[in-house]
Amino acid sequence: MAVSRGARPLQVYKETGQLLRSGILKKEPPWYRVVASIPPSTILVRTAPVGFEKSGESRSVPKRARKSKRFFQPERIQYTEDELRQTFFADHPWELARPRILVEDSGNDGLGYDWSRLQQSGKALDGESVVQRQLWLMENNKLSKKAAYDVARREFYKLRMRSDIERRIAAEEARAVGAWFGKTHLQVGLELEEKALAAWKVKAEKALEKRQQRIDALAGPGGVSDDADEAVPAAGQDSPLPGAESQNSTETRSVAV
Template identity: 75%
Template sequence: MALSQGARPLRVYKETTQLLRLGILTKEPPWYQVVASVPPSTVLIRTTPVEFDTPPQGDVKAVSRKVKKSKKFFRPRYIQYPEDDLRKTFFADHPWELARPRILVEDSGNDGLNYDWSRLQQPGKALDGESVIQRQMWLMENEKLSKSAAYDVARKEFYRLRMRSDIERRIAAEEARSVGAFFGKSHLQVGLELEEKALLAWKVKAQEAVARRQQRIEAMANPGSIDTDVGDEDATTDTPGLTGAPETPTSPTEPSNAQGT
């Protein structure tokens, strides 16, 4: 039964009793007698712990002193594992390892204990930073190496295996291309093309901004040139005598040359 906001747990028992009395419910629920003997609490928040260190009765100051509640009462306890410091050191030196895709699904949360960390590379597990950390822990516990010495050994093995995998990947790609495979553009080529497009768009906007700025500078340097030019253009268009040669008026009584001939 879903409780509405503000409903009390004891109200469920009362409503069930009323339904049984009216005959709507013919059988008691399995929890009915239990709730009747042990009624639920109406306060649903966590109570403060009991103070065991009670002050003596004769100490008036201690009795009148108010007990302050701890601010960290509802804060979970901080848990520190030995691998946390090793992870912090490794990923601080190799930040790009965090960009590699990883499988976060685990069966029990302790899948690292099912591998033999006497060697770094494990069957069925991708080589990543966690492999280096577990290998370093194994060297510290079994080989009795220091933290820095075990880190150097595990790190060198990690570099060697990574270089080997990169060489194998390049060889496989060259063999595939030799038989006609086509892989398309690489991530670097796609990134360079996008960068060039962004630079060209920025160049066009910069040229437009420079042109507008130059126009403003010229307008501020010669504020009357624009008005003068506009006034001259209006005068030439409105006055017919200024557009070309002066026109000679013809008298209505004098016939033109075309009519005389």
């Protein structure tokens, strides 16, 4: 049975019935009576899904999600903490350079802490602590996002400064009893910088020497000699006139007579 490539499902049933009535098909296909009792839909495009808010109230899908190119893409899942993390780490990018423990018992380990305070026992102070503290202040103290961020950030700065002071005091006490910690990061960085500058100086001297040799080679042995340079009058001196020497000799002879 030849059926056009762009035929609809119901059109296939109609053309098959015509072939049976005309006698071209001698036997009904197994699906013929099933399709007759349950005709297929003529619209194959699915209806747009209905989105739901957290409160349970339905909302209409935005027009952008109804486009064909985005129809089969899943809806983007975004949490409140995502925006808070983005704001904090944009203001404190060096916090991402601190070592972190990524091992977790479950995906909700942060829910096991009491975020009524920022410092938690068994958890290192990091950016995630500020995010969870800010979220707790927004939900429990009914603070705005900016106000909660200022409170959490102020507490974070105090704990960071106290930790740095404790670290410095511990290092001084250790040095007092003979501990040696080696070079600091600044000292190591300065040494590496001095080595790089020394290597650059050697390369620059070699390049300058090669350049001078190239200039001398271009000048060659046929260049202007030093005697010729001495014969040229210096700048600012007047050269004698062509007839000055003969005139002086004539005057000398006349005086002698």
